[in-house]
Amino acid sequence: MGSLSIWHLLIVGVIVLVLFGGKGKLSDIMGDFAKGIKSFKKGLSDEDQPKPTEVKPVEQKTESKE
Template sequence: MLNNIGLPGLLLIAVVVLVLFGRGKVSSLMGEVGKGITAFKKGVKDGAEEYDRAAEDAKKPIGQSPAEDATRAQAQTNEAMRDVTPHGTDRS
């Protein structure tokens, strides 16, 4: 049934929709459709990035556990604090 709808049929449908709903309603509806498509594309992109991050985390060697990462981060923080802590200052 839908195979026989050509360009003239689509134009007729567009004119009927425009007459029934008005130009303002149709334009706001199309704006909402555009926002929906943009949100969908952003969601797909974010999902793909999350998947890639999870794949990279899965590729890490088994020896690198989160506890080891936390210990390494704490050591780096302590080293950085030693670099900025004043030594030999008299606070009297």
């Protein structure tokens, strides 16, 4: 029960080749996934921060000396 047959080794080898070999298709997918998570977190943190309010300058009344 504890020994691995040739089929087990072949399946493990294929999985390792798919994950780490090839032209990096899987790494591209994981990179896109990471970018999506980062933008999601950035979007959540932007909602938590209060938006700056626009301050209008107050006009001062001047008294004229006539």
